[in-house]
Amino acid sequence: MQRAVRWYPPAYDIRVEAVPIPQIIDPDDAIVRVTLAGLCGSDLHIYRGHEDVDSDLTCGHEIVGEVVALGPSFHPQALGRPELYSTLRVGDKVVSPFTVSCGECHFCRIGFTCRCVHSCLFGIPTLPGGQAQFVRIPKAGGTLFSLSALQSPGTGLVNQDLSHLTESSLILLADILPTGVFAAMQALQHPKVAPMLTGKPYPFGGNVLAGTNPGQASAALQPEDRTLTIAVVGLGPVGICATISLLDILTSLESSQGLVYQVIAIDPLEARRKKMQAIYNVIDSAENGSGRFTVASIEDGKRLAADWTSGAGCNAVLEVVGNNSALTLAYEVVRPFGIISSVGVHQEPPLPFNGRDVYNKNVSFDFGRCPVRAMFPIAFDVLLKRQDVFGSVGTNSSLVEKVVPLDQAVEMYKLFDKGDCGKILFNPWI
Template sequence: MKAIVYNGPRQVNVEEVPDARIERPTDVLVRITTTNICGSDLHMYEGRTDFETGRVLGHENLGEVVEVGPAVDRVRVGDVVCIPFNISCGFCANCEKGLTAYCLTTNPEPGMAGAAYGFADMGPYNGGQAELLRVPYGDFNCLVLPDDAKEKQNDYVMLADIWPTGWHATQLAQVEAGDSVVIYGAGPVGLMAAYSATFKSASKVMVVDRHPDRLAKAEEIGAIAIDDSRTSPVDQVMELTDGLGADRGCECVGYQAHDPQGHEHPNMTLNNLVKSVKFTGTIGVVGVFVPSDPGSPDDLFKQGEIAFDYGMFWFKGQKIGNGQCNVKHYNRQLRTLIHEGKARPSWVVSHELNLDDAPDGYEHFDRRDLGWTKVVLHPGELS
């Protein structure tokens, strides 16, 4: 099968690799028709993780079931499914609590919890930027889609990661109706957090970034665009909130946050949120941070540590929630919003490419080229 293979920093290629196949009785085999390039793929693309060369990328996947293992009971050949990026068993202590991002059985690395497709340090599984994908524990991990899946697949594929993750950011931040919310980062996840905040009837949604195309996307859903290259984003938030700060804040950038001059500061968005959010406010962090980053220009973060403004955080009585999204906790309800015509998360999509064009897509998306807000790949078509 064709697949997108990582061959080193900024080197991804379309290659022929062995077909994905059923390996265990509980597996489902999916012919991928829609798969996304995610912002977190760029950490691996840029060589900032220990992702092994020769592995297939891709954790935002949708397609048609072509084969099921003999122990699969619910999922049927011909079903169109969206697959959470979390690979979870459904029966461990964490999965039973709904904490599927921290499955205790699917990552064979000792002392680790949580697995994902085509992702560094999250198990040995290949990704779905390919023609076929093996889905372990298919009955548990496949979200079967309604009969409008073919015409809405660019919407439904967002249920694999970015919309549930954006929703998770607002859940961690405890966004409620009437709240003012500031979101740092207008990449796809930040835009989905803004989208989610509007669904929760936030009174004011502010999105901080400096890329004009991304800020324009935020404005399309009624968010207030804050360009941090013009003046301090904290000052702009305070001005928009009568000097009080936002009720809630979301971090959707992660450890490769850059200032307007292009210098990397892994603590920048976290500390700006402490300053931007009111006394007793709440912060949700879904941007990726890692236990160590030898490639970081920041000496502390080489060891996975950051200079966090804990004194001010404590003094303001704020709360913070963080971690990867438990996709299955949200994807069914969000699927219903799409099916009933209440939501169209594909509004973030800027480019649809064939699998063969993925290397160009990675290059443009990694450079944040104007207009490249979200890239969808189509290895095949739904029947």
């Protein structure tokens, strides 16, 4: 038997109980000994009874741990399958995204892993979650990311120096950091941003027809045309991860591509703005690009989006909230031909735009869930580079507030539900 954090319907009923240790039930399974499990904002949807779940379950979908058992699919000759089927070993350190992805269906092969045909969320009645001592990982060769494999010679992967990587920072890979990276990448890879990145006018900076002669072009691009102004709407943990990732990618593009960037990070709550500013100060004192950055309230954000762009507005907005007031703010501060990269989890209200709004501004929107597993390599690069921010616990510039035993789960869910604490991690072995 093992200890686990359990939820009972209809709502607000958390118990720490003894349940059976999970076993291999499918050849593609791995059993992972959980070393850290996160408490995430979306755990509260179930906690509050908002998800129409009517049976009890083991909570949690952010998982870091160590492989203790592997199904028979894992062996050195598992060729033609995702490479972890032939390289993963008992004892390897792993991170699991919050959903299962097989790595083998069409959606996984092309990198849209959150729409895997076998997709399944951890922490629902049919798939016990990670706030426990052990967890079963289905389709583990596709789902898991192995830290050990990064250091093994002969795997075809880059050898990474992981000596400075903290255990607690790894939990951010399970959901929030890749989601932040995704928000930034959707904006930066959009063809409407290509003129600022490449110095070539639309549509010639894109992937397709990049070589075509524009002929009888407008005046040449001026240095000020290369300025890329991006707003982030929402500075919860995902919004902070999006901002850090965005700054990191922009700093590298600044040196390689010659653009100039401006980032406006917006949130109505002062506590969130203070956290964002404290984190930026850590980054800024370490190394940073020469771009402009500010943290702003909603009113200040609107004003700066105009002031910093001669009234044009932002080239892109990362919407990391998931409600209509955030989408409306994003529309207000984006310029004509701008992009709204929305990773907020939107609910049932209709979108707050009419056809004329979006036609007249030539707005582009990207909506939806992050393909976490596909974003791991980029997110991992950011995690390694930004250990100054992600590596700490409990300081005013930490994303993780504290690490607690499973026994404190009842109290921690209550605190977290009231917004009285930051990100909590469970260590099931203390």
